[in-house]
Structure formats: structure tokens, C-alpha cells
Amino acid sequence: MKSLLLSVLLIVLLTSCDGGLTLPPLIEPALEGTITVQSPWPPQDSVKNLWLFASQIFPVDSANIFSGIFSGSIIIYPGLSLDSTLAYNVNVQTFHAKVPPATYYYIGILARHGDQFLETSSYRVVGILEEGPGQPRTVIVRNDEVVSGLQITVDFYNLPPQPF
Amino acid sequence: MKRSITIVVCQLLFCFAANAQGGIVQGVVRDEESGTPLEGANVIVRGTLLGAATDRNGQFTIRGLPQRSLTIVVSMVGFRPAVVENVQATESPQPMLQITLRPTPIPMEQIVVTASRREQDLREVPASLAVITARSISDRNITTMDEAMRYVPGVTVLQDQVNIRGSSGYSRGVGSRVLLLLDGLPFLTGDTGEINWEAIPVRDVERVEVIKGAGSALYGSSALGGVINVLTRTVPEQAEFRFRLSSGLYDRMRFDEWNWYSKERFRSEATLGFAGTVGPAGIVAGIGRSVDESYRDNDAYHRWTVFAKGQIDVSETRQVSVVLNVLNRTHGNFIWWKSLREATKPAEIQRNGRVRSTRGNVSVAFRETVSERLFYVVKGMYFGNFWKDDSAGYEMNVSTSHRIQTDVQFTYAVAGNNFLTFGVAANADDVESNLFGTHGGYGLAAYVQDEWRFAEKANLTGGARLDVQKVSMLAAAAKLSPKAGVSYSISPSTTVRASLGAGFRYPSIGELFVSSSTNVSQLVILPNPNLKPETSLTGEIGGFTRISDNLEIDVAGFWNEFDNLIEPSVTIRPVRLSPSDTADVNRAVAEFGNITRARIVGAELGLRITWVERLVATDIGYTVLWPEDLSQNAILKFRSRHTLHASTNLTWGPYRISGDYRFISRVERVDDQLIALAPIVHGHARVPIHVLDLRASAALASLGLPLRIGVNVTNVLNYHYVELIGNLAPPRMYSLVLEGSL
Structure with missing residues (x-):
């Protein structure tokens, strides 16, 4: 009886004990998904830039958008420059935007149509990641995690509610 | 009548x-x-x-x-x-x-006081009860009492929340479904209603009794899943001076990514104490200093403890005792890891947080044995808690709570086989905090219990307690908690038992009134003054038999029904963070609510075996649970189905070699909302727990030295696991202990 108990204990100990938790693979946090344009594209000279944005601030307005961008609370993809833009006239394109781990309350596509790039009137939100019609969906991005499968639909002629 | x-x-x-x-x-x-x-x-x-x-x-x-x-x-x-x-x-x-x-090498402790509020034979108790001795606390180099709980079969500890037979999950630092008593009086903080393990004077504990199952019929609120009664040491007859020094070294972890420190990390403790008597008066006192550098970043603590107990035998039948117990602590505020890749570093927002606390109690007890048939005890305690933290990095949270408790208990032997215990209890709370607001509360209770012993074989117990609690401006709430139990000696070596008892817990002031928009978790926490008390009903059938001088078996089957369990729920919704804000903003919002109905059915098997000419004793405890969340038709969160505890002691003259092994099966379900919204990176990472501890000690009395020296290795396998999500448990540690008394 005693030997049996000891044996059972030893077996449990030796067979089921493997060192425990191990390191997970290193992954840079990111947002990943597809942008689908379901309307005709406007003339190229009216879409000077097209960016994906992910904002930790919501609601965004003309008072906080620029401070949010410069402080890193609003991430711009593919990059924060007038030279970078998403592809024009491509109806379905994928994105992989590296972002800091945070909660993003407002994700969408921003189009610049005016020349005054420091004026909010030069910009329009042309599509958002939706929870419901017109309702932004919140996405939490954690360290070592890629949030994938995000679907953003753009309709240049039926815009979502504008922040400014 | x-x-x-x-x-x-x-x-x-x-x-x-x-x-x-x-x-x-x-x-x-x-x-x-x-x-x-x-x-x-x-x-x-x-x-x-x-x-x-x-x-x-x-x-x-x-x-x-x-x-x-x-x-x-x-x-x-x-x-x-x-x-x-x-x-x-x-x-x-x-x-x-x-x-x-x-x-006998079996750690037998026959007389207990918690089950019936009087000294009685453990075998007469109709419920499961475990005892932790001062010797085992010292042998295992326990520095806070929650560590000692990890060695009790059927008990698990999630961070600092104790879980008896699955009664508790994890409620993020507020409320406890296990009632902690210090010398028979509730010892929960006035603001959050939680157990603060570090406030227990661990070096001045005589023993700890753990009742498994609801105990509100004698002790009131919070005894839903069990009662832990910490009994401080009595004043010894002879004068003594004692000291204890211990130092432990944390071993390196398996992965370099977790070994964030360049210099070795230690945990050290020094305590000094003395005891003496002058005529009918005696005192036992001690002071302790502990420093834990910790294996995790921003998790170190520095702690001072002071304990003093005076005892005066006013006459042969009257005794007064006074206890003073103070803790002062500064602690890093590691709440959860940055990620599993950086498991020994806190999430960025907790990086520089500190918690400073001062906690203490003053207790007075007067006991008179009026006759062989009657004694009464009058007890009073003031328990004060002050803490502040800058965990959020932006705002200092401060909380001060005062709790005064009294209990007047009579125990009367109606006849040699009939003991009546009855009494009244009262408490008053006062809380002032930027997190919980300014609130007061009070409670009144009356209890009665009768025990009959028939033909030296059967012991019948019945009783009830009525509690009334009023908090702040809320309406008073009353709860009646009945109990009944029976133990029956089939033979001198075999006893069977059965019990049924009710438990409840009033929501703490913290749960009712917490309000925070800058919490470390980035959650907005809202108050809910409409919370109702949680309730439980526990049934148990068990038996004990001594098969031979070398083998004892204890088995129990139990059933717990819980209702109105208070748990936080987290949702994303628009809220206005301050009255001056002009618009609602989307935030993760946490709020406590009565949201869970649960049932826990389980069984426990305990074995005590001695061998090798009774030089070696082995205790094995196995518990299996079926914890059901009836509200969601799923397993309850933060519960493990299987726990196995085994300990072996070899005692040979002044030498002692011991080992403990515990296995806790993987927690099957955790709080997904918390992990997602806090957020806790890799919060789902968890494994079954295997922990092996080994130690050896020698008493040096044979060398003419009043000393004991011990070597401990905890987590010998250097097994990496979490008890609570996002919290890597300590790696292997090597400790040296030297203690003595003159």
C-alpha cells in the first residue's frame, strides 16, 4: 500500500512536470486586415493621400487630432508624411500596421482632398471599422499580439459620420 | 419552551x-x-x-x-x-x-477551539478542520500566513485571496469569501473587506485552525467558504529571549528574458522576542524586520512588525489579555506582468508604483471561568488600516479605515453532555478614501449553539446567528444563518460526521462605493450601492478511521450552493469621466454586481501514514471539485478541479528532513474580460502547478547550544507557473534559517 502510494506520487511528479511556462514567440503588435472600396473611385487629383488611422482618442475633433497624431495617440499608416499613402484605385488591399499596444477606439481610412494639410477641412474620413452602422469598433492591441481580420469598407460617396 | x-x-x-x-x-x-x-x-x-x-x-x-x-x-x-x-x-x-x-511523528492536534468557540476534541467536530502548527510555520520558513495556507489540502491561494474548496475565485483585492479571525475576532480590513496576510504576526502564532465550509452561524459575514482562525501564542511560564534569522536567495529562471537583474536577489528576515512573567502578569513581545528584494521588478518590500501580548491572571478563574500588533510596509506595486516574454517586469503603467501601508490592531480579552459549568469571554478589537499608493502614476489613492469589534460569549455546560454557547457581537466601521468615499457602518449580531453528546458516541450540534448590518445611507440588511451537525463514533478508532451550515457575506464598502477613473488597469470603475449580500449553503458528510497505528484515513464529500456572488463585469461603453466633461467617451468600465449563482460539489481524501519504525510520517490530501457557474452554464472562473498535497517528515533525534509537494490542476476558466480590457498581455498563459519543497534542520541542543539551524529549498524543480493570471510565481529559492531561545 505504502509503496504503491509512493510510486503513484513519483510517477505524477516525474511524468507531468516539464518546467512549466515557456517563452512565447516574439511578435510585434499590429493591426491587420483588409480595406475594401465598394464605390467608384473619385478622380485621383481629389484623393491626394489615403491613410489608415487608429486612434486611442474618441471622439476626435479638430482640437485634438493634431496633438493626438504628434503624441502618438493616433497612428497613421503607412506613414506620417505627404509622400506615403495607401494604393489608389485598388478595390481590395490588405494592411499590416504596427502599432503600440493600447486600446483603439476609432479606426478608419482618412482621405486628404485639400491642399492645406494643417486644416481639418482638407480631410475626410471615408470609411471606419464598424461595430454597427456608423458606430466605431474598439480594438485592443496587446504586446506580442497581432489583431487580424479587420475589415474596413470605404464608400467615397456615402461617408460615415465625420469627426470634424 | x-x-x-x-x-x-x-x-x-x-x-x-x-x-x-x-x-x-x-x-x-x-x-x-x-x-x-x-x-x-x-x-x-x-x-x-x-x-x-x-x-x-x-x-x-x-x-x-x-x-x-x-x-x-x-x-x-x-x-x-x-x-x-x-x-x-x-x-x-x-x-x-x-x-x-x-x-508520534504524525502531527496530531486533538484540541481545537474554532468549530464551537470552545475547546473540544477534533473528532467531535462535525466538519472538516485542518490545523497549521507554529512548528510547521517555522520549519517551512513562512514569512506571511498566505504561504502557510498553500500547504493545507483543499486550499489554494490566488495572489492573496484564499480559496477553500473552490469557494473563492478572484475578485481583484476586494472582499473575501473566507473569514479570517485573529484570536476569534474577524480580521478583515474595513474598507475593502479583504484579508491582509502581512498584518498577521506570523512569528507569534501558536496555531491556525482552518474550517472548510460555511461558518456564518457562529462567526457572521464572510464565512461563506470557510473560517481561518489565527491563534496567537500564550505567555509561557518561564522567561525567554528568542531570535530568528533567515535569508533566502532567489535562483535564476530558465529564460534569460526573465532574469532582469544583474545582482542576486534576497529575501531576509530578522526577529527578536522576549517573554517573561512577574507574579500573575506575563508578557510576550517581538519585533521583526523583513526585506524582500523580489525576483520581479518593482515588487520589493520592506516591512517592520511589532507584536506584544500581555496576560494577567487576575485570579485563578479570571484572566485578562491585551494584544498590540502593528505592521508598517512599503511595497512595489506589481499587479501583472508586461507580457509573458517580460514576465518579471510589470506593465508599463505600474512601473513606478508604490504602496505604503500602516496596519495594526489592539485587542483586549477578559475571560472568567465562573464554575466548572460556565465561562464567559468578553473581547474587543480595534483594527486600523491606512494605505496610499501612487500606482496610477497620476493620482495618489489613499484609504483610511477604522473598525471596532466586540464579542461577548458565554459557554455553559447545561449538563456534562450538553454545552450551550451563546453571545452577542457588534462592529462599527469608518472609512475615508478617495477611491471609496467617506462612509460609516455598523453591525449587530446574536448567536446561539447547543451541543449534545449521547452515550459517549454521538455529538449533535445545532445553532444559528442573526446579523444586522447597516452601511452608510443604505438600508439595513439582516441575515439569519443556521447550522446543524452530527458526529458519531462507530468505534474508538472510527468516527463519521455530517453537517449543514449557511454562510453569507455583506458587500464591502469598497465594492459598494469604489469609484475610479485612473485606476492602474486603465479601467473606469463605477460604484454599485445596490449590491445584495452573497449567500451560501454547505453540506458535508465525512468520516475518519485509524486503520492501524500507522495509517489514518479521512474522507469527505461536500456540496456548496452559492447565490448572488458578487463579481466585477467589464464592458466598453460611453461614460462621462468627470462632471466638467462635456461629452461621454468610450471607456472600459468595471462595476461590481450580484451576477453569479454557483454550485460546487467535491470530495476530499486525507491519509496519514507512518513508517520506518514511525520515524517517517507522510500526509496526503487530495481534493476533487466540480465547480459549476449556474448563471453561465460553465465551470467557475479561477478554480482548479484537482489539488494534491503531500508532505513527509523524517524525524531522527535532533534532525529533521521534510518535503512538501503540491499539484494543482490547470485553472480551466479565467476572466476573459479582464484579460482583454485591462489588458493583460498573455493573460491566458497558465499551466498545471507542481511545486516541490525540501528542507532539513538540526537542533543543536546536544552541542550545548539552544539553537536550531535549517536549510530550505522551495520550488526545487524551478517550475514556472502562475497562480493568478499575469503573475509569475517565485522561482527556486535557497534559504538558511537560524533560530534560538534562551
């Missing part, structure tokens, strides 16, 4: 009026093998409320006894209890009774 009550009251009055004179019994208790007098053996007169402890010469005297044939029961840790029958108490001192106790 009225007539019975009148008779009992008249008898009580008679007892008060009666002079406590009567017969005397004197004796000496010795070790059967060595003949050495035994100090601290418990001597009780069966069927009465009278008893004594032996002094340094092994001698005891019990006065005020009825002059008839009596049965004396003598017990002591490490010895088999002895029963001496047909002892005649006489008016004048007679020759000393010569009693011997047979040593």
Missing part, C-alpha cells in the same frame, strides 16, 4: 453566584519514551469547561472540580492523546496523577 429557558437562566444565575471552590486534580505529564516532563500539554476534564496546560515541569493543577469520578483527556502536538478515567477530585491535594504520552 419557556420553562426550559427559565431553568437554564436560573442555572446560569446560580453558576454566577456559586463560589468556584471544589475538588482539585494535580498531575504530571511525561514523554512515554524518554520520561521527560512535557510543557504545554493540554489537559481538559471531559464533560466540563475546565482544564489547564502543563508547566515547564510537566505539572498541572485543575481546581474547582466536582468531587466525583472524572475523565481527564491530555493531548499535545507530536503525541497520541491519553485518556485517564475514574479520576477522583478531592478537597485536599492528593498524590500527583502520572500521565505519559506516546510520541
